[in-house]
Amino acid sequence: MAQSIGMARPELVQVADTVARDKGIDREEVFQAMEQAIQKAGRSKYGHENDIRAAIDRKNGEIRLARYITVVETVEDENTQTTLAKAQRKNPDIEMGGVIIDPLPPIDFGRIAAQTAKQVIVQKVRDAERQRQFSEYKDRIGEIVNGLVKRVEFGNVIVDLGRAEGLLRRDELIPREHFKNGDRVRAFIVDVREEPRGPQIFLSRTSPDFMAQLFAQEVPEIYDGIIEIKAVARDPGSRAKIAVISNDSSIDPVGACVGMRGSRVQAVVAELQGEKIDIIQWNQDPATFVVNGLAPAEVTKVVLDEDSGRIEVVVPDDQLSLAIGRRGQNVRLASQLTGWTIDILTEGEESERRQEEFRSRSKMFIDALDVDDVLAHLLVTEGFTSVEEVAFVPAEELTDIEGFDEDIANELKERATTYIEEENKKIMAKLEELGVAADLAEAEIEGLDARKIITLAEKGVKTLDDLADLAGDELIEMLGEGMTEAQANVIIMAARAHWFPEGEAEKAATDTK
Numbered sequence: 018m019a020q021s022i023g024m025a026r027p028e029l030v031q032v033a034d035t036v037a038r039d040k041g042i043d044r045e046e047v048f049q050a051m052e053q054a055i056q057k058a059g060r061s062k063y064g065h066e067n068d069i070r071a072a073i074d075r076k077n078g079e080i081r082l083a084r085y086i087t088v089v090e091t092v093e094d095e096n097t098q099t100t101l102a103k104a105q106r107k108n109p110d111i112e113m114g115g116v117i118i119d120p121l122p123p124i125d126f127g128r129i130a131a132q133t134a135k136q137v138i139v140q141k142v143r144d145a146e147r148q149r150q151f152s153e154y155k156d157r158i159g160e161i162v163n164g165l166v167k168r169v170e171f172g173n174v175i176v177d178l179g180r181a182e183g184l185l186r187r188d189e190l191i192p193r194e195h196f197k198n199g200d201r202v203r204a205f206i207v208d209v210r211e212e213p214r215g216p217q218i219f220l221s222r223t224s225p226d227f228m229a230q231l232f233a234q235e236v237p238e239i240y241d242g243i244i245e246i247k248a249v250a251r252d253p254g255s256r257a258k259i260a261v262i263s264n265d266s267s268i269d270p271v272g273a274c275v276g277m278r279g280s281r282v283q284a285v286v287a288e289l290q291g292e293k294i295d296i297i298q299w300n301q302d303p304a305t306f307v308v309n310g311l312a313p314a315e316v317t318k319v320v321l322d323e324d325s326g327r328i329e330v331v332v333p334d335d336q337l338s339l340a341i342g343r344r345g346q347n348v349r350l351a352s353q354l355t356g357w358t359i360d361i362l363t364e365g366e367e368s369e370r371r372q373e374e375f376r377s378r379s380k381m382f383i384d385a386l387d388v389d390d391v392l393a394h395l396l397v398t399e400g401f402t403s404v405e406e407v408a409f410v411p412a413e414e415l416t417d418i419e420g421f422d423e424d425i426a427n428e429l430k431e432r433a434t435t436y437i438e439e440e441n442k443k444i445m446a447k448l449e450e451l452g453v454a455a456d457l458a459e460a461e462i463e464g465l466d467a468r469k470i471i472t473l474a475e476k477g478v479k480t481l482d483d484l485a486d487l488a489g490d491e492l493i494e495m496l497g498e499g500m501t502e503a504q505a506n507v508i509i510m511a512a513r514a515h516w517f518p519e520g521e522a523e524k525a526a527t528d529t530k
Contacts, residue, residue, distance in 0.1 A: 050141030
């Protein structure tokens with residue numbers, strides 16, 4: 018194989034070593050960038066149609082330039098290919114598929130060629146540097162980093178992190194927070210991903226995790242795992258709630274996070290531009306956790322509805338504004354923190370509603386069972402809420418009510434049973450009158466009773482397929498009655514069950530979610 022012509026250039030080795038050290042990238046990548054630059058300049062001089070390749074000796078910096086010609090059976094490009102017969106004139110030992118290497122004299126770089134080479138090297142070094150940044154920071158998502166503001170573009174802050182740049186977007190800044198060039202900034206790495214213009218490090222100061230990490234830095238017990246942060250809710254720059262629990266019964270998690278004279282929490286507050294922070298003790302009991310979460314407001318009563326994920330909280334009349342908070346902030350943050358939808362009532366409103374429920378249930382029993390006020394009031398007081406409960410409850414539960422004997426209990430159960438049978442007849446007649454198909458009328462779907470089926474039929478839903486074709490929001494609009502999206506989806510998926518082979522309905526329901 019012919020040797021290419023070259024001369025030692027030790028300064029190239031020095032440049033490669035300096036760039037590799039300053040930019041923190043591999044020395045070999047710098048040499049490869051230089052070779053590509055020289056290659057490009059060589060093709061500009063000897064013709065782009067030729068396969069010109071450059072090589073730099075890694076020890077003495079010698080540049081070798083050569084033209085490569087491949088031996089092929091049928092020549093399609095005379096600049097890069099040749100026949101075996103022609104190739105053997107230069108090298109008798111060459112075989113099909115071999116390569117003829119023609120050495121070329123070193124290039125005397127002109128101004129344009131040198132500029133082109135420099136651009137290639139700079140771009141390649143920049144690409145290698147970005148790849149190094151991506152490799153270094155992709156495993157640091159979830160960390161807090163410190164940097165200097167390099168520049169501000171349209172409200173977005175470019176942060177110099179030392180060996181990389183991070184992007185702090187305008188919507189990830191705390192409201193009314195402004196940075197200028199040279200300012201120190203502390204932020205949380207939320208994501209590192211490849212973008213068309215290269216790897217990007219995305220920072221945030223509004224993320225709840227940023228506050229959690231700040232507490233971990235200020236509170237040694239959190240860093241050591243003795244205290245655990247269970248949930249965080251933030252209204253950035255205004256107010257936040259953080260729920261903590263201690264794995265050591267001798268350590269108060271709230272006190273540890275507050276610190277001596279509030280020193281620890283104040284350090285976090287100062288970093289978050291004065292954001293007020295409520296530190297709350299986490300509890301696995303949802304009712305207790307919600308009560309803690311609504312602090313500083315006092316709570317007198319809590320009613321949970323696990324099916325709908327709602328929780329009703331009763332507070333003293335003078336605590337209502339405190340519980341709700343300015344623009345609903347306190348209850349909204351408590352809801353985010355606990356994961357429950359919170360409805361707040363005053364004691365006066367709750368008392369009024371209880372009285373209204375008492376009146377309406379009493380009237381229902383008076384009308385349905387044909388009893389006087391006294392009997393109806395007794396049934397409501399004892400917790401009966403429907404005629405069905407009276408009909409199907411064991412007689413002993415009725416006779417346990419003061420003033421009820423066996424005859425009264427049996428008479429009430431008989432009247433309740435008769436009322437239910439008559440109501441069922443009316444319902445069946447109504448279903449028939451509306452033309453409801455048997456598959457819908459007889460469907461046993463949780464959350465869908467006969468009265469709801471009548472409501473649907475009056476709005477054009479008369480078969481199981483009609484119901485299955487609905488979307489969740491359409492069903493909620495038709496039925497109302499405080500139905501949640503989750504409940505609506507359960508009903509619709511149950512109606513669609515007959516569309517799928519046995520065993521696949523459950524999978525379809527999961528896929529829909």
